[in-house]
Amino acid sequence: MNGKVYLIGAGPGDYGLITLKGLQLIETADVLVYDRLINENLIYRTPARCEKIYVGKQAANHAMPQDQINETLYQKAKEGKTVVRLKGGDPYVFGRGGEEGIYLAERGIPVEIVPGITSSIAGPCYAGIPVTHRDWASSFHVFTGNFKDEIRGLNFKNIAELEGTLVFLMGFGNLDYITEGLIGAGKDPETPMAVISHATTRRQKTAVGTIATIRKICEEEQLTPPAISLVGDVVKCREYLNFFETRRKKSALILRDARQSDIFAKKLLADDFEPVVCPIIEIEKRDASPELKSAIENAASYSWIVFTSPNGVKAFFELMKESGGDLRSLGHIRFACIGKATAELLANVGFKADLVPEKQVSDALGEALKERLTADDRVMVPRSAIANNRLIDIVGEVCPVDDIKIYDTRIRTENEDQLRALLSGGEIDYIPFTSASTVEGFVKALNGDLSCLEKAKTVAIGPITEKKMLKLNIKPDLVAADHSLEGVIEAMKGDR
Ligand code: SAH
Numbered sequence: 001m002n003g004k005v006y007l008i009g010a011g012p013g014d015y016g017l018i019t020l021k022g023l024q025l026i027e028t029a030d031v032l033v034y035d036r037l038i039n040e041n042l043i044y045r046t047p048a049r050c051e052k053i054y055v056g057k058q059a060a061n062h063a064m065p066q067d068q069i070n071e072t073l074y075q076k077a078k079e080g081k082t083v084v085r086l087k088g089g090d091p092y093v094f095g096r097g098g099e100e101g102i103y104l105a106e107r108g109i110p111v112e113i114v115p116g117i118t119s120s121i122a123g124p125c126y127a128g129i130p131v132t133h134r135d136w137a138s139s140f141h142v143f144t145g146n147f148k149d150e151i152r153g154l155n156f157k158n159i160a161e162l163e164g165t166l167v168f169l170m171g172f173g174n175l176d177y178i179t180e181g182l183i184g185a186g187k188d189p190e191t192p193m194a195v196i197s198h199a200t201t202r203r204q205k206t207a208v209g210t211i212a213t214i215r216k217i218c219e220e221e222q223l224t225p226p227a228i229s230l231v232g233d234v235v236k237c238r239e240y241l242n243f244f245e246t247r248r249k250k251s252a253l254i255l256r257d258a259r260q261s262d263i264f265a266k267k268l269l270a271d272d273f274e275p276v277v278c279p280i281i282e283i284e285k286r287d288a289s290p291e292l293k294s295a296i297e298n299a300a301s302y303s304w305i306v307f308t309s310p311n312g313v314k315a316f317f318e319l320m321k322e323s324g325g326d327l328r329s330l331g332h333i334r335f336a337c338i339g340k341a342t343a344e345l346l347a348n349v350g351f352k353a354d355l356v357p358e359k360q361v362s363d364a365l366g367e368a369l370k371e372r373l374t375a376d377d378r379v380m381v382p383r384s385a386i387a388n389n390r391l392i393d394i395v396g397e398v399c400p401v402d403d404i405k406i407y408d409t410r411i412r413t414e415n416e417d418q419l420r421a422l423l424s425g426g427e428i429d430y431i432p433f434t435s436a437s438t439v440e441g442f443v444k445a446l447n448g449d450l451s452c453l454e455k456a457k458t459v460a461i462g463p464i465t466e467k468k469m470l471k472l473n474i475k476p477d478l479v480a481a482d483h484s485l486e487g488v489i490e491a492m493k494g495d496r
Contacts (some may be wrong), residue, residue: 001080002077002078002080002108002109002110003030003076003077003078003079003080003081003082003083003109004077004082004083004109004110004111004112005073005077005083005084005085005100005104005109005110005111005112006025006029006082006083006084006085006111006112006113006114007085007087007091007097007100007101007111007112007113007114008022008025008026008084008085008086008087008091008113008114008116009022009087009088009089009090009091009095009114009115009116009117009118010022010034010038010039010042010086010087010088010089010116011039011088011089011116011117011122011200012088012089012117012118012119012122012123012126012199012200013037013039013088013119013198013199013200013201014039014122014126014200014201015039015041015042015275015277016269017117017122017200018039018042018116018117019114019115019116019117021114022114022116023042023045025084025114026042026045026046026084026086027045027046027047028047028082028084029046029047029050029082029083029084030049030050030051030076030081030082030083031050031051031052031053031076031081031082031083031084032046032050032051032052032053032083032084032086033053033055033069033072033073033076033083033084033085033086034052034053034054034055034056034085034086034087035055035056035063035086035087035088036056036063036088037056037088037226038056038086038087038088039201040277040278040418041276041277042086043086044258044261044277044279045258046084048282048284051076053072055068055069055072066096066099069100070099070100070103070104073085073100073103073104073109074103074104074107074109077104077109078109085100087116088116088119089116089117089118089119089120089122090115090116090117090118091113091114091115091116092113092115093118093120093142093169094144094169094170097113101113118142119169119199119200119226119228120142120167120169120228121140122199122200123196123199123200123228123230124165124167124194124196124199124228124230124234126196126199126200126204126244126245127194127196127199127204127206127238127242127244127245128206128237128238128239128240128241128242128243128244128245129194129230129234129235129237129238129241130234130237130241131165131167131230131234132164132165132234133234133237136165136232136233136234136236136237137163137164137165137232137233137234138163138164139162139163139164139165140164140165140166140167140232141159141162141164141165141166141167142167142168142169143159143166143167143168143169143171144168144169144170144171145168145169145170145171145172145174145175145177145178145229146169146170146171146173146174154178154181156181156182156184156185157185159181159182159185159187160182160185160186160187164232165230165231165232165234166182166230166231166232167228167229167230168228168229168230168231169228170226171227171229172195172197172223172224172225172226172227172229173225175195175214175215175218175229176215178229179193179211179212179214179215182211182231183211183212187211187231188211189210189211189212190210190211190212191210191211191231191232191233192208192209192210192231192232192233192234192235192236193208193209193210193211193213193214193229193230193231193235194206194207194208194209194214194229194230194235194238195207195214195217195218195223195227195228195229195230196227196228196230197223197224197225197226197227198224198226198227199226199227199228200244202248202251202274202276202427203425203427204244204245205221205223205245206238206245207221207223208235208238211231214229249272249273249274250273250274250429250430250492250496251273251274251275251276251427251428251429251430252268252273252274252275252276252428252429252430252431252432252492253276253277253278253422253428253430253431253432253456254268254275254276254277254278254279254432255278255279255280255281255431255432255433255434255438255441255442256279256281256434256435256438257279257281257282257283257311258277258279258282259283260283260310260311261275261277261279263341263485264434264485265277267485267486267489268489271489271493273430273489273492276422276427276428278415278418278419278422279412279415280411280412280413280415280419280438280441280442280444280445281409281410281411281412281437281438281441282409282410282411282412283311283315283384283407283408283409283410284407284408284409284410285314285315285318285319285406285407286315286385286405286406286407286408288319288322288323292319292404292405292406293319293323295380295382295402295404296316296319296320296323296325297323297325299320299325299329299330299333299380300329300330300332300333301378302333302378302379302380302402303332303333303334303376303377303378303379304333304334304335304336304369304373304377304378304379304380305330305333305334305335305336305379305380305381305382306335306336306337306365306369306379306380306381306383306391306395307335307336307337307338307342307346307382307383308337308338308342308362308365308381308383308384308387308391309338309339309342309383309384309435310339310341310342310344310345311384311407312342312382312383312384312406312407313337313342313345313346313349314345315382315406315407316382316406317349319406327349327350330351334354334355335351335352335353335354335355336353336354336355336356336365336368336369337353337355337356337365338356338357338360338361338362338365339356339360339483339484340356340360340484340486341484341485342356343356355368355369355372359483360462360482360483360484361462361463361464361483362387362388362390362391362464363390363391363394365391366390366391366393366394366395367394369394369395370394370395370397370398373395373398373399374398374399375398375399376399377398377399377400378399378400378401378402379395379399379400379401379402380401380402380404381395381401381402381403381404382404382406383403383404383405383406383407384405384406384407384408384409384437385405385406385407385408385409386408386409386437387403388436388464389403409437409441411440411441411444411445412441412445413444413445415445416445416446416447419442419445419446420446420452423452423453423455423456424452424455426455428455428456429456429457430456430457430458430459430492430495431453431456431457431458431459432458432459432461432488432492433458433459433460433461433465433468433469433474433476434461434465434485434488435461435465436464436465436467436468438465439465439468439469439472439474440468440472443472443474450473450474453474457477457478457495458474458475458476458477458478459476459477459478459479459480459488459491459492460476460478460479460480461480461483461484461485461487461488462479462480462483462487463479463483466479477495478491478492478494478495479491
């Protein structure tokens with residue numbers, strides 16, 4: 001049976017500017033086919049199984065030709081796959097979405113389109129320019145400024161007569177052609193004009209002038225493509241509405257597993273930080289080996305279960321479900337958790353934690369738990385395969401304890417280039433390390449070369465993370481007083 005292709009608009013660049021529907025579909029993709037200018041964070045939202053095919057232009061190389069893109073979409077859908085074709089802005093605004101859709105429809109592949117926020121409107125918006133305003137412009141018109149593959153050029157005579165705002169995409173290399181064309185056709189050279197480059201991203205820069213002066217101003221301000229050019233009196237509104245460039249948020253890097261980044265990203269956004277996702281570790285629940293299966297099946301024989309992270313809770317209950325377990329068999333068990341987030345997740349499954357020590361570190365939990373245990377107790381600790389053993393040692397002094405390796409922490413060195421680019425580009429203000437394994441992943445992904453760390457401040461969630469950082473030659477600039485995500489954010493807020 002044929003699969004389906006979703007042509008989805010990814011929005012202009014800002015991670016948050018994709019539709020909910022688009023994001024939900026990305027999370028179901030078997031195959032992702034994506035262009036340049038797509039926010040990386042969206043690519044990480046695909047499931048682990050997803051095949052990712054990049055078809056955009058890289059500096060020296062050429063993009064995949066359009067007919068080859070069409071054919072790739074067709075072949076993957078024919079294999080029965082759910083294909084997400086992710087395109088910058090809106091798929092139908094100079095995005096060749098129409099061509100791709102028709103190619104597939106002609107071959108009997110079901111296609112669905114999810115519109116996106118086009119850069120032609122969002123770019124001006126983020127530069128403080130509304131494309132219409134009752135006092136200045138009652139219409140807006142969007143043109144392509146790239147004629148390499150167009151049959152006709154622009155009809156400047158008609159364009160110059162329009163009273164609305166003029167927006168040109170793909171015109172950065174042709175600015176002279178546009179400004180000279182407009183002036184030649186009688187447009188007032190003093191009409192305000194703006195060029196917005198890398199709109200809605202941390203690199204956004206806007207040049208403002210008139211049709212006559214804009215070219216020179218762009219040069220002086222060293223603007224680079226992609227860029228949107230806009231002509232019209234609405235540019236004057238920027239004086240009041242330039243919310244984005246005047247109040248640039250501090251950014252914080254999220255290094256944890258992509259599937260966990262959401263919780264942290266939401267908290268950061270709520271406190272006015274910009275989250276930037278670059279996962280360098282990935283949590284993988286272990287498949288149920290006979291030993292693991294029997295440990296889970298025998299869970300009822302323990303008197304305490306200790307969760308040291310939300311991952312442990314997640315993996316444990318997933319495995320429990322997979323092996324046909326019944327939660328009623330756990331009724332007598334007491335639960336201990338490190339961290340509020342762990343306890344919250346446990347509560348979501350329906351169990352109230354009996355012990356959550358104030359200090360969110362494993363030694364504190366070990367000591368607090370020790371006081372409550374007798375030699376008759378039996379403790380299970382389902383946790384990461386790479387966790388250290390202090391907790392087990394402390395508890396083991398009183399009663400039997402089983403360290404159940406329930407999930408693996410894989411280091412995603414494949415994100416090294418992106419990590420390096422983000423850090424050396426000075427785009428990151430804070431690097432919060434939320435676990436010792438993120439520190440390890442980070443240093444490994446960078447191959448031990450920490451020179452690109454200079455432009456950002458590092459934050460440790462707690463003493464174990466701090467210790468690991470020092471061991472790997474990263475001096476923490478900040479250490480959270482409360483060892484939780486909230487604590488990390490508080491530390492950054494105090495510094496901001
Ligand atoms: N479908 C896209 C447009 C694709 S054409 C949309 O709806 O936005 C590519 C052109 O869009 C670029 O040459 C540039 O002019 C513009 N563009 C796209 N994203 C941009 C961004 N973040 N900043 C500035 N211009 C952008």
